Amino acid sequence: MSRSHSSSYTSYIIPASKEEIPVENEILLGTATAPKLENATLKAELGNAAWKVLHTTMAKFPDKPTKDDSQALKSFVHLFARLYPCGECARHFQKILEKFPPQVASRSTAAAWACHVHNEVNKSLKKEPFDCSKIGDFYDCGCADDEEGDGKDKDDFKQLELEKEG
Secondary structure (H helix, E strand, O other), X not given: OOHHXXXXXXXXXOOOOOOOOOOOHHHHOOOOOOOOOOOHHHHHHHHHHHHHXXXXXXXXXXXXXXXXHHHHHHHHHHHHHHHOOOHHHHHXXXXXXXXXXXOOOOHHHXXXXXXXXXXXXXXXXXXXXXXXXXXXXXXXXXXXXXXXXXXXXXXXXXXXXXXXXX
C-alpha cells in the first residue's frame, strides 16, 4: 500500500476521547434492522457462535462488578440483540429481553440469566432445554482466571432470581 493510501485510510480513524459518551436508551432499545436470514445452515452457525460469545462473556464477567461493569454488560446485551445480523432472530431476542432483562449483579447471576434466556430461545425453537447447572463446563473459554485462587468453583452459580427493570 502506498503512503498516500495509508494516510487517507487512517484519516477515518478517530482517536478515542477521554470524555464519556452517554448511551441513550433509544440507542440500546432501538429496533433491529437486519433482514431475515433465509439460509438455515448459516442461521444455525451464527446462532451457535453467538451463544458461545454470550455465554463466554458471562463466564468472564467479574464476580463483583462495578456499576460501570454492570452498565456496560447490560448495554452490550441490548446492542447485541439490536445489531444481530438475523433480523427475525434479533426481534425475537429483543422481546425476550423485554420480559427477562439482563441480570448483571455478579458473574453467577449473569451466567444464570444467559442460560435462562438461551432456554427461552430453545423453547421457541422447540429444542431441548440446556441444563444450566453445567453451564460453567460447557462454555469454559479456556481463559486464565484473573482472580487466582479465589476458591470458587466455576459451576457455582446462584439460583436465578430475575430483577425488575426499572
